[in-house]
Amino acid sequence: MRTLRKPCVLVVIGFALAGCAHVEPWERGALARRDMSVTPDPRLRALRDHMLVSKEASQGGHTGAGGGCGCN
């Protein structure tokens, strides 16, 4: 059991490192696509926001990061 610990840790670290990738500014074409957005349909999002504000009397805090070209 103890002999397996080190390889397991290395495998976990390997997977963690593979999940981190630096995307350069000029490589964000795929991220800029509309279907990469967390909320790809702005009208549907506006409608849902409107309902949420009406029912919950609250606003904001219901968006998420993701997608976009990261320009400017």
Add this chain to the structure above:
Amino acid sequence: MRRSLCALVTSLACALACAADVGVPAPACAPLAAARAAHGLDGKVIVVDFWASWCPPCRKLMPFLDDLYGSHRDDGLAVIAINVDEVQADAERFLARRPVSYPVAFDAAGECPRAFALAGMPSTYVLDRAGVVRLAHAGYRRDDEAALAATVTRLLAE
């Protein structure tokens, strides 16, 4: 340990040296060199614009650059747009809809943006007649136009 540290310092120094900082000659890259040679741009003030069809501020900047080029072309201004779309057809489709009068080079491999170490999109560089970077700017807002035009006018007068 010491060897790793040396390698890290060397790569950092290389990255800094390769970036297109103000006051240093523009980094060499094949698409830019080819465009300069093809259009005979040596000795001209050159605006290098990195753009992509998926980048909204890049698209907004292009009409301004086109106007600037039209106004100062006869005074010795050149504009080279380096497109960094991974799919060149996307850029060509965009240019068919909204053509520009200045030359466009395609760099899907990202050689030039890597050499210039772009900080954002769009990125605009103004090179003087000797090829030295005199203005480096990332991003675009309408307010940026005045500074860009002033730099071009000043360099053309030098």
